Amino acid sequence: MGFLAPEDGVHALDLCAGEACDLPVFGVAVRYPAGHVVPQHKHPYGHLIHADRGLLRVEAESGQWLVPPTAAVWLRSGVAHRLVAPVGLQAHGLFVREDICSHFPTADCVVHVSALLRELIMALARAGNQTQSTKRMRLLGALLIEEVLAQPVLPLHLPWPTGGAESQMQHVCQTLLDDPGDGSTASEWADRLAMGEKTFHRRFLQSTGMTFGKWRQQLRLMSSLTPLMQGIPITQVALASGYDSHSAYTTAFSKQFGQPPSTFAANS
Known part of the structure; x- marks a missing residue:
């Protein structure tokens, strides 16, 4: 079966x-x-x-x-x-x-x-x-x-915006999903969507249940799991995921998953 x-x-x-x-x-x-x-x-x-x-x-x-x-x-x-x-x-x-x-x-x-x-x-x-x-x-x-x-x-x-009324937030999330390393700030996104920055933050939180910064970090860390399992060097993974350095990525990864990326890669 x-x-x-x-x-x-x-x-x-x-x-x-x-x-x-x-x-x-x-x-x-x-x-x-x-x-x-x-x-x-x-x-x-x-x-x-x-x-x-x-x-x-x-x-x-x-x-x-x-x-x-x-x-x-x-x-x-x-x-x-x-x-x-x-x-x-x-x-x-x-x-x-x-x-x-x-x-x-x-x-x-x-x-x-x-x-x-x-x-x-x-x-x-x-x-x-x-x-x-x-x-x-x-x-x-x-x-x-x-x-x-x-x-x-x-x-x-990774929570996803639902409903037609959230099409703008869906666009933001899909763009970041396609390129986790995108460094556009909340202010820049607000300008693109013709709304105030506070409005952007409020709508993003309402539609996903997470703040913009936390959601993007979750996306970056989750997206980084695949290249780690493929054996790509950690520094290269960190930079492609939008982190400034190996250490910043390792700190965020360890806090989220309870182990450093080197351990995860070795056990994959």
Whole structure:
């Protein structure tokens, strides 16, 4: 059971086996080539997404997540999302029945993946294997719920402005997403949008829930994870991400992720 072949340009999910078993938690697994994109879609289930390598990008109306192999994204049922695989990877998707979702986080988020949680995700992703007993899969699903709740929520979410009224803020965010090193100040953005600087700050905070400075720093740090995993020198990553120096980038990275970029790169 899994995604239909991405090389054939097909993006639908084959969930028949899991649905037929009536398991509270079931899963699928698929290998995606580098650069593969799964167009926006949604499921009538809660959805836990994990990739075995690289950085899987998950995009939804409420925000974007960059997910390393040590983390997984939790999405509530019915949340439309798009997947982007910058490198070749295997994705594991778990689906949680709506009546079970109350046991999971109440908001879309990224959770740490412990060694035990990783093994549970991989085992449940094989739920369509007829050699697996239903009793065993139910027990694994129950243990997975407990293990997810024991994991810390990670700061890998980038809130995104929603609604037509926020089109100006969406333009700002998209421009910065395309070029995280863009050094335009809030005052410069306000001038471009023909509004006062205080108005710009107020509208940005209202539409994203974060200040402009904090949002941009979050974007820069999240965007820097991919080149770090590709082995690009830290100083080069720092400058491309809009930081003035290696030390300034390292300080911000360590504060955000709890480890210096050198450690993250070595463990990737």
